[in-house]
Amino acid sequence: MIITDIIQKKKEKIELSQDEISFFVNGYVKGDIPDYQISALLMAICLNGMNEEETFNLTMAMRNSGDVLNFNDCNRKFVDKHSTGGVGDKTSLVLIPLVASCGVGIAKMSGRGLGHTGGTIDKLECFKGFNSELSSKEFMRLVRNEGVAITGQSDNLAPADKLLYALRDVTATVDSIPLIASSIMSKKLASGADGIVLDVTYGSGAFMKDAKSAMQLASLMVKIGKKAQKNVSAVISNMNQPLGYCIGNSLEVVEAINALSGNGPDDLMKLVYTLGSHMLIMGEVVDNTDDAYKLMQNAISDGSALEALKNIISAEGGDISYISDTDKFDKAKNSYECICHKSGYICHLDALKCGHVAMRLGAGRIKKGDKIDLSAGIILNYKVGDYVKPGDKLSTLYSNYDITDDIISDFKNAYIISDNNQVNEKLIYDVVN
Numbered sequence: 001m002i003i004t005d006i007i008q009k010k011k012e013k014i015e016l017s018q019d020e021i022s023f024f025v026n027g028y029v030k031g032d033i034p035d036y037q038i039s040a041l042l043m044a045i046c047l048n049g050m051n052e053e054e055t056f057n058l059t060m061a062m063r064n065s066g067d068v069l070n071f072n073d074c075n076r077k078f079v080d081k082h083s084t085g086g087v088g089d090k091t092s093l094v095l096i097p098l099v100a101s102c103g104v105g106i107a108k109m110s111g112r113g114l115g116h117t118g119g120t121i122d123k124l125e126c127f128k129g130f131n132s133e134l135s136s137k138e139f140m141r142l143v144r145n146e147g148v149a150i151t152g153q154s155d156n157l158a159p160a161d162k163l164l165y166a167l168r169d170v171t172a173t174v175d176s177i178p179l180i181a182s183s184i185m186s187k188k189l190a191s192g193a194d195g196i197v198l199d200v201t202y203g204s205g206a207f208m209k210d211a212k213s214a215m216q217l218a219s220l221m222v223k224i225g226k227k228a229q230k231n232v233s234a235v236i237s238n239m240n241q242p243l244g245y246c247i248g249n250s251l252e253v254v255e256a257i258n259a260l261s262g263n264g265p266d267d268l269m270k271l272v273y274t275l276g277s278h279m280l281i282m283g284e285v286v287d288n289t290d291d292a293y294k295l296m297q298n299a300i301s302d303g304s305a306l307e308a309l310k311n312i313i314s315a316e317g318g319d320i321s322y323i324s325d326t327d328k329f330d331k332a333k334n335s336y337e338c339i340c341h342k343s344g345y346i347c348h349l350d351a352l353k354c355g356h357v358a359m360r361l362g363a364g365r366i367k368k369g370d371k372i373d374l375s376a377g378i379i380l381n382y383k384v385g386d387y388v389k390p391g392d393k394l395s396t397l398y399s400n401y402d403i404t405d406d407i408i409s410d411f412k413n414a415y416i417i418s419d420n421n422q423v424n425e426k427l428i429y430d431v432v433n
């Protein structure tokens with residue numbers, strides 16, 4: 001086979017065979033095919049798409065490029081969760097301990113934040129000592145003994161995706177539904193869960209800007225999962241405004257601890273319970289949504305969900321004294337209070353703008369490997385639909401850098417305040433399964 005023939009075919013919108021897809025994936029991982037040829041192919045895929053069969057074959061070729069874990073010898077079902085990303089999205093920090101405390105096994109590989117989106121691994125590193133780079137052996141040992149573990153992406157898991165994703169990032173080829181679906185599903189299928197619950201976000205702070213494209217991405221991922229004989233559901237959720245009230249790593253960790261202690265914001269808890277009920281049903285702990293909600297609400301009120309967070313953190317070397325004393329998290333040196341100057345309803349609070357501002361405050365990284373400031377970020381006091389008046393403190397920005405007028409003015413642009421409360425957006429748009 002010749003790589004230029006494969007590029008030519010995709011350029012002419014001709015379907016690629018399973019062998020051709022395996023050839024370019026394996027050739028790239030082995031270093032036989034150079035970046036410039038794979039870049040050309042990725043751009044052709046981005047422009048001309050892939051059908052379901054090609055996307056499935058690409059997913060399986062990437063999955064098979066490394067280890068494929070399984071927990072079949074454990075006496076419980078394993079369910080994984082993945083979000084396509086957002087701003088203020090601390091769902092996993094609440095959901096994973098909650099669902100684990102209800103008896104579902106979880107072997108979770110999580111990522112770091114990139115650009116305006118946050119990542120669970122950065123948040124977990126707010127706990128001093130937390131080891132986010134477990135070896136595969138240590139990860140498997142913890143999963144088997146504790147029933148739950150969270151770690152960073154192992155090098156041996158879907159290495160083809162790691163290489164392709166890095167190339168997509170610098171060749172403007174991230175925003176392709178077949179490439180996103182195969183990237184996410186290859187990692188999920190390699191990490192050995194029996195079931196997968198996807199949170200597919202749409203809106204200004206998400207990859208998918210509208211609900212229609214989120215639905216397309218979700219149905220494609222569900223189809224790929226089913227074809228690979230996994231149970232998969234996708235919840236389509238709105239990311240036009242940040243989730244919860246906190247954006248930035250340690251600020252979000254505190255919000256997640258409060259949520260596990262029974263004081264979570266409504267939007268975050270709604271998403272957590274929706275995703276959690278799918279996970280409990282897939283994990284065969286309950287067989288209906290009502291029982292799932294009751295079990296999760298009990299786990300929060302009797303303290304077992306918070307206890308599960310402590311167990312996860314301490315099993316991976318983290319200092320759990322931060323959970324009972326959240327004042328111990330490092331504080332940023334500088335802060336700025338954003339005061340409201342007009343009365344009306346907040347009808348827009350742009351997630352992307354908030355994410356970009358949080359990044360400039362130090363909470364996010366522009367490129368992989370950048371160092372981030374775990375204490376930087378934003379605390380919002382009001383969300384879309386709330387009535388505000390002059391003098392109200394809308395939010396506070398935190399940073400160890402100077403909080404410049406330019407940052408403040410960009411942040412103020414995230415808000416639209418109007419006389420009418422005209423917004424009627426649902427947090428959960430739909431469920432695909």
Ligand code: URA
Pocket residue numbers: 084165174179180181183184
């Ligand atoms: N997340 C991934 O893991 N891959 C993508 O392509 C996009 C988001």
